[in-house]
Amino acid sequence: xxxxxxxxxxxxxxxxxxxxxxxxxxxxxxxxxxxxxxxxxxxxxxxxxxxxxxxxxxxxxxxxxxxxxxxxxxxxxx
Numbered sequence: 001x002x003x004x005x006x007x008x009x010x011x012x013x014x015x016x017x018x019x020x021x022x023x024x025x026x027x028x029x030x031x032x033x034x035x036x037x038x039x040x041x042x043x044x045x046x047x048x049x050x051x052x053x054x055x056x057x058x059x060x061x062x063x064x065x066x067x068x069x070x071x072x073x074x075x076x077x078x
Contacts, residue, residue, distance in 0.1 A: 004077065007073060007076055007077045008077055010073060011070070011073040011074065011077050014066065014069055014070055014073060015070065017066055018063075018066050018067070018070060021059065021062055021063050021066055022063075024059055025056075025059055025063065028052060028055060028056050028059060031052055032049075032052060032053075032056070035048060035049045035052065036049075
C-alpha cells in the first residue's frame, strides 16, 4: 500500500484492536480466578474451565498476530 495516510489509519485501528485484546485477556484472567476453588487451586467446573483455557490459548495466538501486524505496519509507516 503506497498511501502513508492509509497505513497510518490502519496502524491506529490495529492499535485499538491490541488494546481490546489486552482487555479481553484481563477478563479471561478474572473469569479463570472465579472458576478456581480456593482449596488447592482446583477448578470448580472442569468442562467450563477447559473451554476458557481453550479461549485463553486462542487469545494468546491473536495477541501474537496483532503484535506482528503492529510491528510490520510500524516499519512501513516510519
